[in-house]
Amino acid sequence: MGKINGFSLIETLVSVSIMALLSLTLIAIFLATIKGGIKAQKVQMVHQQGDFALSVMSKTARNSQTADCGEEGTYLLLKTDLGNVAYSVGSDESVDRIASNSGEFLTSNLVNVEDLSFICHGGDLGNQVVTISFDLVAGYPASYGGQAQDWVRQNFATSVSTRRY
Amino acid sequence: MLKQWNKGQSVVELLVSVGAMSLLMVALLSLVVLSIRNSRLSKNRVQAVALVQEGLELMRAYRDYSWLVIAKKAKDGGSYRLPANWTVETGLTEVNCDKTAVMADDSEFSRCVVLAFEDEKENEIKVTVAVAWQSGNKWQQVEQTTKLSLWER
Numbered sequence: 001m002g003k004i005n006g007f008s009l010i011e012t013l014v015s016v017s018i019m020a021l022l023s024l025t026l027i028a029i030f031l032a033t034i035k036g037g038i039k040a041q042k043v044q045m046v047h048q049q050g051d052f053a054l055s056v057m058s059k060t061a062r063n064s065q066t067a068d069c070g071e072e073g074t075y076l077l078l079k080t081d082l083g084n085v086a087y088s089v090g091s092d093e094s095v096d097r098i099a100s101n102s103g104e105f106l107t108s109n110l111v112n113v114e115d116l117s118f119i120c121h122g123g124d125l126g127n128q129v130v131t132i133s134f135d136l137v138a139g140y141p142a143s144y145g146g147q148a149q150d151w152v153r154q155n156f157a158t159s160v161s162t163r164r165y
Numbered sequence: 166m167l168k169q170w171n172k173g174q175s176v177v178e179l180l181v182s183v184g185a186m187s188l189l190m191v192a193l194l195s196l197v198v199l200s201i202r203n204s205r206l207s208k209n210r211v212q213a214v215a216l217v218q219e220g221l222e223l224m225r226a227y228r229d230y231s232w233l234v235i236a237k238k239a240k241d242g243g244s245y246r247l248p249a250n251w252t253v254e255t256g257l258t259e260v261n262c263d264k265t266a267v268m269a270d271d272s273e274f275s276r277c278v279v280l281a282f283e284d285e286k287e288n289e290i291k292v293t294v295a296v297a298w299q300s301g302n303k304w305q306q307v308e309q310t311t312k313l314s315l316w317e318r
Contacts (some may be wrong), residue, residue, distance in 0.1 A: 121230055121254050129230040131251050157251040158222070161229030 035149040042138050042152045046111055050136045050156040053098050053106040057132055058160040067128045067162050069120035075132065076118040079161075089116050098134065112137045127164045133151050133157035206300055207271075213296040214306040216268070216276055220247050220294035221311050222277060227253050228290075228313045235313075239280040239290045247278055247294070261294060264304075274298045289314045 007015075057076070061067060064078035064085070075088035087106070090099030096113045098106040108112055116134040123129050137153045140146030174182075182193045227235055230253040238245060238257060246266055248256025257278075266275040279293040295308035 119225055119252065124231045124233055127229060129226055129253050131253065133250065159226035159230075159251045159253055161226060 022067065039149040039152070042150060043154070046136045046152045046154050049107045050134075050154060053134075054132065054156045054158055056106055057087055057098075058158050059127070060159045061130045061132070061162060063161050067130050069118040069130065071103050073117045073119050076132070087118075089113055103107050108156055112139060123161060125164050128162045129159055130162065131159045199274055206305070207302060209298055209305065210307060213274060213298060213305075214309075216274055216296045217294050217309045220278060220296070221309060222293065223247055223256075223264055224292045224294065224311075224313065225250060225315075226251070227256065228315075230254075232315055235280060235290060236287065239282050240287070242281050244277045244279045247276055262276070262297075264297070264299070266297075283312065 019124070033074040035145050045119070060078055061078065064080045064132075066079045068079075069075070070075040070077070070093075073138045075086055078085045078087075084101070086101040088099060089096050090105065092099075092105065092109060095111075096118065097109065097111075098113050100106065114137055117132075119131040119133075122130045134153065135153055135155050137151075139150035139152065141151045201238055224247075226236070227248075234257070242268075243259055244262045245257040246260040248254075249269070260277055262277040262279065264275050266277040268274050268276050274296050275298070276296045278296065279295070281291050283289045283291045290313045291310060291314055293308055293310045295306055297306040299305075
């Protein structure tokens with residue numbers, strides 16, 4: 001009878017499978033962390049661009065004498081002390097961006113602008129209240145062949161009054 | 166005769182160890198449950214505060230849109246549903262400040278605004294925006310107050 005030394009085949013198999021299970025869970029956790037990080041980065045980028053565009057437009061609207069939203073509400077024409085300012089969607093290399101009439105864009109070419117709308121209501125005191133609303137979209141949803149962590153869609157909206165003096 | 170008198174554990178030992186382990190597990194589990202509940206509560210509270218501040222900002226826009234309308238509503242002294250999507254025209258329908266003031270069908274938050282005149286001269290409207298949501302079997306509420314007037318005139 002030979003003396004048993006070392007591990008049997010069964011023991012090795014069991015230990016290898018336990019190790020495989022453990023490393024699988026570890027890798028899954030690792031991948032989820034990376035995906036979460038990418039998503040957070042995208043959300044932060046979209047937020048920053050939307051907040052910037054919204055604050056520029058609302059600041060100009062607050063300082064303007066009159067506002068004109070057009071019939072469809074697709075553009076906003078503001079009469080300010082420094083001349084007329086207009087905002088609308090401008091296409092740039094197949095990316096829809098918020099454009100001003102000075103030729104500058106308020107959003108980068110990393111995000112698409114959708115549903116940009118301006119609604120003007122006449123106020124009591126001869127002023128106008130402008131409701132600005134738009135969506136920023138980055139990436140494609142999974143149903144369009146995109147990665148879930150790359151797709152962000154966020155609505156930005158506010159209402160501001162033109163000045164009364 | 167008793168060859169294995171020193172082998173294995175007795176029932177008492179087993180019971181004691183299982184009891185100690187279960188005590189430890191219960192303590193750990195309740196800690197985990199508590200921390201999950203707290204993090205969900207604080208997430209909801211952050212969202213609710215954002216909704217409250219959005220509501221106050223919307224009331225400010227509404228003041229700029231029509232002082233007459235909110236002054237009339239403040240005189241009636243009721244509570245109102247805030248208009249959706251930042252619009253001012255169709256806003257401020259009467260609603261009770263409870264769960265019927267739910268913001269949207271798929272929203273867990275309900276929001277309302279209470280308008281009242283503070284002073285005799287009716288120059289200043291006290292605006293209180295409240296957001297409530299259900300957490301477990303308890304109702305949580307966040308509210309903020311501001312005063313609006315036509316100070317430019």
